[in-house]
Ligand SMILES: [Ca+2]
Ligand SMILES: [Ca+2]
């Protein structure tokens with residue numbers, strides 16, 4: 603390489619870095635809580651507080667999934683084919699006792715439309731059956747724990763294949779959390795998705811206000827892990843066609859490649875990463891297959 607092309611390459615590298623440098627150190631505010639910058643926010647874990655399995659738990663779950671698939675195959679059934687179908691949705695609006703925190707009916711319908719667009723390729727359709735509204739100051743700011751058990755025990759509807767979504771004003775800059783299909787059997791009442799109400803389309807949680815917090819959390823509810831699960835090593839997110847990713851991406855980076863020795867750039871447009879709503883727009887074919895297998899195994903009835 604000549605000195606000239608080296609300088610060009612160095613300049614190109616610097617140019618690629620500039621947007622990152624521009625946002626580094628810029629205070630980042632989510633739902634009234636201020637973080638040093640967007641990276642600090644994403645690193646704090648507030649973006650999604652879904653409890654992820656340990657590497658060992660993930661291995662044990664994978665073994666159970668493989669044996670279920672083998673049992674089904676022996677019966678002439680393929681769990682990896684599209685189960686799809688219509689998922690009934692119960693939406694539980696949680697407001698404070700002054701009535702604050704209620705999304706409009708249009709926002710809820712638009713959120714369901716965002717889900718239907720995102721999950722069309724996986725074969726799932728979401729049908730809003732009922733919206734309830736509950737005023738409870740404790741549940742309104744609930745971030746998990748006793749208030750979560752109380753709220754879900756009081757409100758949850760349906761069986762394993764019924765999606766319960768709770769919207770509230772969880773604090774701490776949290777956007778949402780969900781339970782996995784494999785959690786249903788031991789804790790059926792806890793099953794569901796909780797989202798910050800201002801993440802719904804038209805809410806004020808920019809850059810997370812196009813409804814993709816809902817998309818992301820429903821992805822967990824259908825059995826998907828984060829694209830950065832397990833980092834660069836091992837089975838990662840248990841999906842072979844999502845490139846390995848060392849750590850969550852944020853904003854909407856160009857050409858991010860955090861696992862240099864693994865093929866492909868990071869899947870920053872994937873709904874299961876941590877990028878901005880305007881940046882994430884896809885599930886992979888492998889994720890669609892995994893969701894259907896998980897649904898067949900753990901959520902066979904509504
Ligand atoms: Ca992967
Ligand atoms: Ca790579």
Ligand SMILES: [Zn+2]
Nearest residue numbers: 650652818828
């Ligand atoms: Zn998540």
